[in-house]
Amino acid sequence: MSFVLDPLPYAQDALAPHISANTISFHYGKHHAGYVNKLNELTKGTPYETQSLTDVVKNTYGNPATVAIFNNAAQNWNHTFYWRSMKQQGGGPATGQVKDLILQSFDSLDSFSKAFTDAALGQFGSGWTWLVEKDGKVSIVKTSNADNPITQGYNPLITLDVWEHAYYLDFQNRRVDYANLFLTNLVNWDFANQNLVNKAHL
């Protein structure tokens, strides 16, 4: 058994013009696919090769001996979660129970948006911006490089990739524009609400 590149939930041009088909083609077809291939290479003949992706991420985290497996497993997990965190004609205010929880932790949906964008910008270097849930409360978490908040016991609801390869072609260095666009035009609140009920597991 080996790890498989999860199919994109939409066509490569589905998120255009916000995220171009070219970006998706490289990001999914080269970067994400690369992590899956490397993961298979590294786990072949090890106990990890038959574990679920989520278990591999949890089991290899924080151990210098398995850091390469962790980096590739987590990046595979993170990217699969990222594609699902967006949808064609997504974006706009949060909906459902996630909206209620956001309003309990933030003064308003606008102040949540500002906090999310600030977190995206405040992650110096490569990483991810997450909306997560723990003990019935939501919060924004930023992680660097391949790190994933499931290792800290959080339940992720949505994520935004802030590695440069995610936005370079469409936004060059304007990460703030990319983060804003994610919120106004792409974020899949249905996915966030599903993850509230069925804890995210890949």
Added chain:
Amino acid sequence: MQFFKNSQFFFGTLKAHSLPALKYGYSDLEPVLSATLLEFHHSKHHQAYINNLNAAQEQLEDALAKNDVQRIANVQGIIKFNLGGHLNHSLFWENLTPIKNGGGQLPDANSALVQEINKNWGSVDNFKTFFNTRTAAIQGSGWGFLGVDQQSKKLRYLELPNQEIPQNYGLTPILTIDVWEHAYWWDYKNVRPNFLANIWKIVNWKDVEARYNQAQK
């Protein structure tokens, strides 16, 4: 803290930084780095570090004048990151030169730098392989540095994440290669090792050697 309340001690002490001009045109590093990539990297990415640095310095001056300790603390990280970005990029541009201007041409085998490289790595080729292996392996964003240890004056390699600077680790950098994705993505996509294999064709060894000799003093 009484001293700090008098703002005239601080306005004008933190000078604004500006983007250094490249010593070559945007298309002069082709085919190793395209004009598009170089123009983005210099005029957008590096410029943004400078803009953010200048804004953060103004914030710091204002916070000091008002003795706003929370703000003084908060702005440190922003200054550190953007100043690091400015310094690292400024060195990087000087470490590169067009092929027609001697890019990639090694100093004389008798030079102090080459002899020191040979002593540490066996040969310049071995050094490049070592440098590329370590630098390619940096997770996420960062830089590979060759520098002179400030105590021993010996050569040392160091890789650092994000916009950390080797000066904070007792190392005077003489050569640096940027491996943030913006440094190579346009031309090399996700294949960082190809970027590193090719960058040596435009390394300005005259500049690296001059810095090495300067650091020996």
